[in-house]
Each structure stands twice: as structure tokens, then as C-alpha cells.
Amino acid sequence: MKIIAIGRNYAEHAKELNNPVPTTPVIFMKPDTALLKDNKPFYHPDFSQDVHYEIELVLKISKEGKHISEKFAGNYFDEVALGVDFTARDIQSKHKEKGLPWELAKAFDGSAPVSNFVPKANFADIYNINFGLNINGETRQQGNTKDLLFSFERIIAFVSQYITLKKGDLIFTGTPEGVGKVAIGDRLEGFLEGEKLLDFYVK
Numbered sequence: 001m002k003i004i005a006i007g008r009n010y011a012e013h014a015k016e017l018n019n020p021v022p023t024t025p026v027i028f029m030k031p032d033t034a035l036l037k038d039n040k041p042f043y044h045p046d047f048s049q050d051v052h053y054e055i056e057l058v059l060k061i062s063k064e065g066k067h068i069s070e071k072f073a074g075n076y077f078d079e080v081a082l083g084v085d086f087t088a089r090d091i092q093s094k095h096k097e098k099g100l101p102w103e104l105a106k107a108f109d110g111s112a113p114v115s116n117f118v119p120k121a122n123f124a125d126i127y128n129i130n131f132g133l134n135i136n137g138e139t140r141q142q143g144n145t146k147d148l149l150f151s152f153e154r155i156i157a158f159v160s161q162y163i164t165l166k167k168g169d170l171i172f173t174g175t176p177e178g179v180g181k182v183a184i185g186d187r188l189e190g191f192l193e194g195e196k197l198l199d200f201y202v203k
């Protein structure tokens with residue numbers, strides 16, 4: 001199983017980090033050791049003083065495919081979940097300055113909490129899904145999939161030109177604006193269309 005993530009897929013988030021709005025999807029990956037399930041606590045790594053939360057919609061790939069056309073890409077995922085793309089922003093900033101890869105900032109253990117999956121058929125329109133994140137009971141991020149720069153189909157088509165997608169692979173599809181730092185003791189709650197799917201603590 002691999003985790004593929006899309007950076008800068010909501011214009012307002014790209015702007016808040018002073019990044020240009022991309023013209024093709026920005027891709028990075030996390031290893032399977034990043035996956036955190038069942039609302040287990042996230043252990044704050046001591047190598048970063050600025051770990052950020054990024055709430056994201058996550059797709060689960062339902063069958064193997066490569067060179068998938070955008071037209072048929074919708075057949076390659078049946079379920080969606082909420083995930084948090086934890087990012088060591090201090091490390092990422094240093095690496096961005098030097099033009100180095102982001103893995104140390106993005107791929108560390110536990111950096112990808114993912115909720116239970118929900119059938120995409122539950123949603124009347126997958127491009128009108130509200131999702132958000134509360135920290136200690138306060139709303140910090142609120143997004144809607146209508147604001148995606150690159151659609152789920154476009155992402156699957158794009159990624160599968162380079163990397164074969166396999167059943168069970170996860171795709172983090174990008175975060176809306178409002179990212180910020182987490183601290184030990186914080187409680188994170190993630191909502192998908194009002195339903196609480198994520199609820200865990202930073203330890």
C-alpha cells in the first residue's frame with residue numbers, strides 16, 4: 001500500500017503559504033508507516049517545532065490501473081475518508097529554500113491519520129462535500145470539494161501516467177486554507193458533511 005498526496009490543490013491554501021497556484025498537480029508520497037488508523041493518538045515528533053495539521057479528503061483506490069484516462073478514472077475509487085496530512089513546516093520550509101525533496105517533512109511515522117471509509121455513493125455530488133477540522137472544539141479549517149483545483153479524476157489520470165495505482169492505495173487530495181500548528185494535548189476532530197470521522201489527540 002502506498003500513500004500519494006497532492007499539494008496545493010486549493011487555491012486559498014496555496015496563497016496562505018505564498019506558493020503559486022500550480023498548473024499541473026504537485027505530488028509527493030508517504031510510506032505505509034505514516035498511516036495512523038482507528039483514531040490512535042499522534043505522537044508529536046521531537047525533530048520539529050512546527051508540525052501543522054492539514055485536513056484532506058482521502059480516496060481509496062479500488063482496482064489496479066495505469067495510464068487511466070480521466071473519463072474512466074471515477075471507476076477507480078469507491079470510498080472516501082478524512083485524513084490529516086501532518087507536515088513539519090519548519091523542515092519543509094528549509095528544504096523548499098534549498099530545492100530539496102520534502103520527505104522528512106511529510107513522510108514521518110504517524111504523519112497520515114486516516115478515518116474509516118465511507119462509500120462515495122453516499123454523496124449526492126462528490127464535488128460538493130463539506131469537510132472540516134476542529135482543534136480543541138474550535139473550527140480551524142472548513143473546505144468544500146467544489147474548490148478543488150484538480151478533480152479526483154484528473155489526479156488519478158495524472159498520477160497513473162507515472163505510477164501504477166493498486167487496490168488499497170490512498171490518495172490525499174489536498175487541504176483547504178487555515179492550516180496551523182499542533183501542540184501536545186490538542187484534540188483534533190474531523191468532520192465530513194457534519195459527521196465526525198476523526199477524533200484523536202496529539203501526545
Ligand code: MG
Nearest residue numbers: 054085174175
Ligand atoms: Mg497536504
